[in-house]
Amino acid sequence: MNKPFMILAALAMLASACSVSKAARGQRNLLSGTWILNDISYENSSGNFQSVLFNDAKDICFEGSDWFFRDNNSTGRYTIAPSSLCNGGDRYIRWSVIDGSPNQLQFKLIDEKNKDISGGLGYRLNISSLTANEMTLRSNSTVGDDRVTIVYQFTKKQ
Template sequence: MNKTLILFAALATALSSCSVSKQARQQENTLSGTWILNNVSYENGEGNFSSVIFNDAKDICFEGSNWFFRNNNNTGRYTIAQSTLCEGGDRYIRWSVVDGSPNQLQLKRIDEKYKDISGGVGYRLNISEMTENAMVLKSNVSVGAERVTIVYEFTKK
């Protein structure tokens, strides 16, 4: 009886640690669909900034990019338009919403066959705002000794 109780308690603990909150599930459902990244800007820093985002492309290349999130298997993609500054095309991702304060969008790059191409490197963006039609994500980065926040503003298509 004692072993059964210990086994049940261990199983309950394991299952609860893998679950996500109701709010995170709701945000995953809201995220599902196609979004446009309208603007990439910077907060908490002085001067002009430019960055390479997700170890992929310059920030300007992401403006106007299309993002698709599929919540039934937590995969998706973002598409960057081809230009003289940007190598266009689809980039595939695996994503999830992580409970926290605030909740975070976690993503990593994969190939079209769902295999990791990032060497295990992933990214977490704070979910600053999320409605059915608009989303603001923020990530903190260091520029020398200064902390700068990259702000990503999306609208749902």
């Protein structure tokens, strides 16, 4: 075989290996825009919980927060309203949709100049449902010996 053909074949294999599935691209397009996090609940648990989410703020601070996803450069932000319990403001993120069963929303914190500020630490949330107007994400956590599922309910801001 000649060398240019081998290089072209290797590049084609690399591009196909890095491509995102059609379903993940569709979810990525649906995610684009602004969402309101309306409710956070806990499944597989008994009693009341209070948790710190994404190493940032208490769960109550996230209720009513705005989440913006820009699909053309995979950046966005979430905004927490300031209160006596919450350090409000914008938190910038880099995000993607990961193929899987189920697909996952993955994000990490960045600064205003799109530089990683989390030391590579990121978060993955299972995409339970996603339509043009509603989204449900889930993440698993452990409390003592029990596995608890955190459920995030969003609606699209019009």
